[in-house]
Amino acid sequence: MLNFLKTYQQELLITFIALVLLFIFQSLLKSFTTKAGNKASINIARIHLVMRYINALFIMVAVFIIAMVWGANVNQIVLIFSSVFTVIGIGLFAIWSILSNVTSGVIMFFSFPYKIGDKIKIHDKDFPIEAIIEDIKAFQLHLRTTEGELITYPNNLILQKPVSLVEKDAVMDDGVSNL
Structure with missing residues (x-):
């Protein structure tokens, strides 16, 4: 062990420093996201969803940095990442609307x-x-x-259509509509 x-x-020290710096940067970004979400009165579930996206991004960056520190060849890392993202991209192309809706949600x-x-x-004009x-x-x-009908409307369409505010806070605290 010794x-x-x-x-x-040297590799252990650089890995430790890189992980600490990534953790600090991730914490700052999460703090910023939480403050921005709270300032805009965004639902806590949506804040947590964006936090998951941030976690996934930082995990990928950490894997890349650790592989570099421990001597992996840049060409090998790029090949692995590009292969993985190509497979994911092909899979998502088949279901592009899901990716579009998630991006619109962010x-x-x-x-x-x-x-x-x-x-x-x-x-x-149609609906x-x-x-x-x-x-x-x-x-x-x-x-x-x-009329009480529940409509699920895709996030990507809400960004493509004109939307106007009819009434701010149309639902009272007890969940009963002011309509």
Whole structure:
């Protein structure tokens, strides 16, 4: 064990420093995301969803850095990452709408002007909707019409259609609509 520590002392030290720095940067980014979400009154579940995306990103970066520190060839690492992302890309191409909705969900986390409880109108010539935002999920919005009908509306479409605010906070604290 001592022989291992002595032989790989530099690699162990660099790995430790890199992981500590990544952890600090990840914590700062999570703190920023939480503050931005709380400032914009975003649902805690959506904040946690974005945190999972941040965790996945930092895990990939950590694996890349550790592989570099321990002597993996850059060409080998690039080949592995590009192969993995190619397979994932081909798989996601078949289900591109899911990726589109997740990406739209992240965009909406930071810039969507409407909140849960707001009554909105989606100006779609084929299927106009006027409803209260009941929940904002990773893939879709849950909208409740005045008739009580639940509509799940894809996140990517909500960013493509004109939307107007009909009434701010249309749902009271006890869950009963002000309509």
